[in-house]
């Protein structure tokens with residue numbers, strides 16, 4: 001008998017890991033939820049624990065009158081090991097708090113924390129933690145790279161996909177409590193009764209998971225849908241139309257969250273079409289929503305075609321309006337002043353509207369970061385913004401403290417992420433893109449969590465078979481380095497918007513489109529000429545630096561003080577300018593592009609060790625996408641360096657790998673992709 005044991009063990013070790021299509025995300029098996037034993041939400045919480053929790057018995061305590069718990073809010077919770085050591089109690093002032101507590105307990109267990117003496121108290125950093133889906137009603141997803149929309153509008157409300165519940169569960173497990181279902185470029189149809197019935201069906205499924213539904217609206221809906229002659233926000237019939245539309249929405253969805261509005265932005269209608277302001281538009285909607293406790297998230301993503309620097313325009317339009325918005329209006333500000341680039345400085349608006357609630361908008365979907373082909377862990381990018389000191393009130397006025405309400409005490413606080421979710425089996429396309437959905441939720445819940453902590457948690461739950469040492473290597477040497485690598489091979493030193501026209505996937509620093517707005521073209525941003533490279537936004541140029549508080553305005557303004565990772569954002573720098581390490585700007589650019597390529601090659605090497613520790617399906621999926629990323633990194637490097645070399649006329653240092661593509665081939669190469677597709681391969685010529 002004894003002698004068989006080693007043989008049996010050996011046999012176990014060579015068994016391949018079960019195939020995994022990634023559809024279960026970071027979650028363990030979904031429980032069967034009995035209907036309404038306690039309450040729909042508490043039923044879910046207790047079934048989750050029944051299925052997944054292996055420790056002491058857990059007791060739920062809903063204590064609405066407890067002062068301590070009320071201070072944590074309805075989503076906050078306390079988890080404590082009972083005094084006698086024989087059980088655990090999760091208590092909260094709200095049912096959603098109990099659910100979040102249950103998911104926290106499971107997370108602690110599944111990430112290997114010591115659960116023997118628990119005394120945890122949690123309160124979310126932001127009150128509204130919201131995904132923005134850029135999903136169109138025709139099933140496409142703007143900037144979506146994981147298949148079609150998850151919402152099967154044609155089938156709703158009669159046919160309900162099981163994925164709706166799975167989606168709500170995934171969000172609840174990481175604390176996301178709101179979802180804007182449709183694209184900011186909104187079709188007026190979304191507010192029709194036909195669609196409201198479909199939306200109600202989704203809201204009913206999401207509700208027990210604490211997930212509220214919001215909608216993007218088209219500002220001219222009164223005309224387009226209601227048949228009115230105007231959508232002027234000061235017109236009485238328009239106000240009445242919105243009032244009754246809102247009433248109708250709440251009759252279908254009593255806990256509807258509110259509206260997200262893109263107005264007078266990129267050609268969409270808005271109050272300015274009628275000579276009114278953002279305040280007039282936002283407040284009119286806010287008044288309609290107020291009786292039902294709904295909110296308006298009004299986007300500050302505005303810029304007009306014209307002479308002034310695009311990066312300055314949101315600030316110019318919005319700062320004069322500070323203090324005039326209703327309490328239930330939150331201004332939604334993209335992290336940077338241009339548009340979700342691999343690196344931007346934080347938007348100066350964050351430090352400039354002390355009397356208005358502001359919410360950060362991050363992009364989880366990788367519009368400018370290699371779509372679903374590139375492994376780029378985005379938490380470091382978001383944290384860089386959140387941790388930026390705006391100096392709006394001396395030191396320590398970070399974007400996080402301004403937007404989470406701790407500095408200016410706004411009544412509502414919120415944070416949004418543009419979703420990377422589609423109907424792909426694994427939800428997000430790239431297996432590692434799931435980490436960005438996860439990280440957004442965790443960071444919105446607790447803005448002080450570090451990117452490393454979140455990556456570590458996600459890896460432990462998602463790739464359970466990894467050894468400790470390989471898991472750390474993947475976390476520290478792949479995930480934590482991946483954003484900087486992308487910056488290096490795409491847009492180092494503060495370069496930005498050099499992506500191809502339309503789809504924004506590959507490099508096109510040379511891009512010219514007859515008749516196109518100049519601020520949609522790369523040359524507007526890189527300004528390469530025989531002298532140097534970069535956009536002069538200092539006081540000798542567009543003076544965007546003046547939109548930052550001291551000392552940042554001076555730091556950004558002076559070439560010698562400006563952080564080198566933003567130097568070409570703020571300055572037009574001579575090719576021969578000496579960087580801090582003694583290299584010329586040109587050489588530094590060559591080294592950075594090359595570093596980016598080398599980093600991705602290193603990711604490939606590290607990932608190759610995961611064979612056998614990760615199921616074959618996800619192992620080869622990641623391996624395949626890393627190959628694309630490595631090819632694309634070379635494409636980016638060659639395209640940008642060979643193109644800029646036309647201006648610098650300087651050689652690529654001989655120590656570095658030399659280009660393998662011809663500039664003319666790259667300039668003649670065009671990929672055609674529609675909205676919801678991910679480019680199938682990189683530049684292969």
Ligand code: BDP
Nearest residue numbers: 142143184185262301339340
């Ligand atoms: C840009 C996208 C565009 C969006 C726009 C927005 O290219 O598809 O509609 O932002 O945020 O990043 O409104």
